[in-house]
Amino acid sequence: GQNIDQPTEMTATEGAIVQINCTYQTSGFNGLFWYQQHAGEAPTFLSYNVLDGLEEKGRFSSFLSRSKGYSYLLLKELQMKDSASYLCAVMDSNYQLIWGAGTKLIIKP
């Protein structure tokens, strides 16, 4: 079966750095997405990786290792508004997006 694993919840301090990991097992691979979802709101796109390596976009970076079935989202200079759930999703060989359950990130002052 297809599976996406990510921690249920993480806590970090304002101004710090946090890394959210995601491991996956899917039927084929056509890219990995990270989405942010604030409570009661819809998911919004953060990043996309299809090749190995690090993609940097401002305070957020996303890393992919296809051989290890592993990705992480790195958030720097954390702000209170970064408190949200972060969803990892993998596009399989049928171009279907397989979603993880999300990691709830709690930022403390």
Next chain:
Amino acid sequence: EAGVVQSPRYKIIEKKQPVAFWCNPISGHNTLYWYLQNLGQGPELLIRYENEEAVDDSQLPKDRFSAERLKGVDSTLKIQPAELGDSAVYLCASSLSSSGGAGVNEQFFGPGTRLTVL
């Protein structure tokens, strides 16, 4: 540019009643998705349309759920009859296409409809 529009935002019904949700995707987006999301979970795909064709409805409970996208633009998702377990947020998303790189795969989500079945 307008985003994905969904209505209603909230719906409360009694079990065994019918309910319908409407979605208007971003203009020019060929692919439309209906998802169900329970609290603390990721979205679960119900159906995916490429234009007016349902290309993936394997997760749609067809005994009570139906969907249509007649002109390849807006779409309606219906539940009849609703059950207590159908209480969830129903999300609609759209993308330029469903294959290719991030530029066309990126899914844009509407605000969702929160359904409560009593």
